[in-house]
Amino acid sequence: xxxxxxxxxxxxxxxxxxxxxxxxxxxxxxxxxxxxxxxxxxxxxxxxxxxxxxxxxxxxxxxxxxxxxxxxxxxxxxxxxxxxxxxxxxxxxxxxxxxxxxxxxxxxxxxxxxxxxxxxxxxxxxxxxxxxxxxxxxxxxxxxxxxxxxxxxxxxxxxxxxxxxxxxxxxxxxxxxxxxxxxxxxxxxxxxxxxxxxxxxxxxxxxxxxxxxxxxxxxxxxxxxxxxxx
Ligand code: DC
Numbered sequence: 001x002x003x004x005x006x007x008x009x010x011x012x013x014x015x016x017x018x019x020x021x022x023x024x025x026x027x028x029x030x031x032x033x034x035x036x037x038x039x040x041x042x043x044x045x046x047x048x049x050x051x052x053x054x055x056x057x058x059x060x061x062x063x064x065x066x067x068x069x070x071x072x073x074x075x076x077x078x079x080x081x082x083x084x085x086x087x088x089x090x091x092x093x094x095x096x097x098x099x100x101x102x103x104x105x106x107x108x109x110x111x112x113x114x115x116x117x118x119x120x121x122x123x124x125x126x127x128x129x130x131x132x133x134x135x136x137x138x139x140x141x142x143x144x145x146x147x148x149x150x151x152x153x154x155x156x157x158x159x160x161x162x163x164x165x166x167x168x169x170x171x172x173x174x175x176x177x178x179x180x181x182x183x184x185x186x187x188x189x190x191x192x193x194x195x196x197x198x199x200x201x202x203x204x205x206x207x208x209x210x211x212x213x214x215x216x217x218x219x220x221x222x223x224x225x226x227x228x229x230x
Contacts, residue, residue: 007127008226011135012218014149015184015195017156018206019214023149024131026215029078031228036073036122037080038132038139041115042106043093044071044084049105050097056104066114073122103186106194127226133187136198145225146201147218153180155207 010033012024021037028035048069054061072083081090092098105111119139123130130139136146151159157177164171187195197203202221206214222228 007125008144009123009135009140010129010145010147010222010226011140011143011198011201012129012131012147012149013133013136013195013197013201014147015151015156015187017159017180018149018151019159019211020131020149022211023215023218024129025080026211027219027222028129033127033129033228034123035075035080036119036128036130038115038119038130038135039102040073040080040082040093041071041118042111043098043102044082044089045069045111045115046098046102046105047089047093048084050101056101056108059108059110062108063110066110071118103183107186112194133194134196136201137196141198145222146198147221148197148201148203149214150203150205151207153177153184156180 010024010027012020014020024037025035027033045066048065049056049062052061052065054065070083070085072086074081074083079090081088082093083089116134116139119130119132119135123140130143132139136143136148154177157173157180160176160180161171161173164176184195204214204217209217219228
């Protein structure tokens with residue numbers, strides 16, 4: 001197959017805990033392409049709603065908020081930073097309060113519509129690796145490369161448990177596993193359908209793979225479709 005050396009989108013979708021972020025970041029860094037964490041955008045909207053005390057069912061206020069907020073993403077010395085109306089919120093968007101609401105916020109149709117438009121706008125004219133849930137199905141159904149990552153709930157819970165331990169966060173494994181299963185069901189059964197595998201996506205089960213093995217397989221797959229070195 002002829003390889004393209006123009007701009008392209010590499011869509012990496014999948015459940016939380018499958019290694020999407022690390023993988024997408026590594027690929028972007030190694031091959032000098034743009035990385036976009038679309039989950040962080042939903043997190044910024046969630047934080048903005050919390051800051052303004054806007055309820056999940058107040059669609060008018062949510063629409064007004066979406067008209068006025070400004071979300072910026074930058075990479076500073078290799079670190080991804082997120083700004084909400086000029087304030088660096090990179091840490092705040094990962095905190096518990098945002099974690100607790102982001103899934104529900106991401107299911108609000110007007111929020112999805114705006115975020116998808118923004119993601120398309122930001123990707124224009126770029127070589128980009130975009131990580132999320134609906135990139136290959138909805139945001140860029142014609143993406144040059146589509147990867148869909150899965151892993152067993154037990155393995156993903158174990159990974160989160162270990163990450164937490166490193167950060168000094170003490171949540172029992174059983175509780176994490178319950179939350180992983182709850183979030184999976186929520187993401188997959190949503191009427192706005194966030195998490196779905198595109199028919200033409202390449203699926204990889206990462207349960208038994210190390211990060212290095214996962215990356216090797218994905219890079220090989222990407223190279224079949226686009227010229228990463230161009
Ligand atoms: O990847 P993450 O955990 O940072 O994502 C935060 C939330 O946003 C998660 O509940 C799923 C949702 N999300 C989405 O609905 N669509 C995307 N493209 C990315 C994330």
